[in-house]
Amino acid sequence: MPTVHVTSTPLTPSARLKAALRLTRWLTAHGSNAGHVVVTFHITEPMAYFAGGMPQTSYGESEGAAGQARWASVxxxxxxxxxHAYLTELAQEIRAALGLDADSAHCLVRFEPTQPDRVFYLESGSMTSAGPQPAARSREKGPDHADR
Incomplete structure (x- = not known):
C-alpha cells in the first residue's frame, strides 16, 4: 500500500487531483493496486518550512492557489x-506531477520502507493487512499465567 504525503505551497483542488491521478497511474503501472494508493496534501503556514535556513513560504505569502507547487517536501x-531505480523513477515522477521544473524549485523526497503486514486497511467491515495472519491467541489461562 504505497502512500505519498506531500507538503507544499498551496495547490488548487484540480492541481491536487491531477497530481494524485498521475501518481496513482504510475504506481499502478509499476505493480501497485490502484485502490491501495493513498496520496495526501498538506499546506504549511508561512515561515514554517526552511531549506538551507531560508523560508520556502514567505511571511504574508498569498494563500492563492497556484496550479503548480514552488516547493515540496514528500x-x-x-x-x-x-x-534504487524504482525509487529514483518515483522521485522524478513526483517532481513532475507537482510541476517542480524550475531551477529555483525545491523538492525533497524521502522514502520510508514499510512492511505490508504493518499496514491495515478496512475491507468488508474489518481491518486487514497484506501480511500473514497470526495464529489465534488463546484466551485461556494456563499454569504460566495464573493470577499474576
Missing part, C-alpha cells in the same frame, strides 16, 4: 523490496 511509504 514522504513516501513503499515496500522495502523496491530497488
Amino acid at each position: 514522504v513516501c511509504h513503499v515496500h522495502p523490496d523496491r530497488d
Whole structure:
C-alpha cells in the first residue's frame, strides 16, 4: 500500500487531483493496486518550512492557489523490496506531477520502507493487512499465567 504525503505551497483542488491521478497511474503501472494508493496534501503556514535556513513560504505569502507547487517536501511509504531505480523513477515522477521544473524549485523526497503486514486497511467491515495472519491467541489461562 504505497502512500505519498506531500507538503507544499498551496495547490488548487484540480492541481491536487491531477497530481494524485498521475501518481496513482504510475504506481499502478509499476505493480501497485490502484485502490491501495493513498496520496495526501498538506499546506504549511508561512515561515514554517526552511531549506538551507531560508523560508520556502514567505511571511504574508498569498494563500492563492497556484496550479503548480514552488516547493515540496514528500514522504513516501513503499515496500522495502523496491530497488534504487524504482525509487529514483518515483522521485522524478513526483517532481513532475507537482510541476517542480524550475531551477529555483525545491523538492525533497524521502522514502520510508514499510512492511505490508504493518499496514491495515478496512475491507468488508474489518481491518486487514497484506501480511500473514497470526495464529489465534488463546484466551485461556494456563499454569504460566495464573493470577499474576
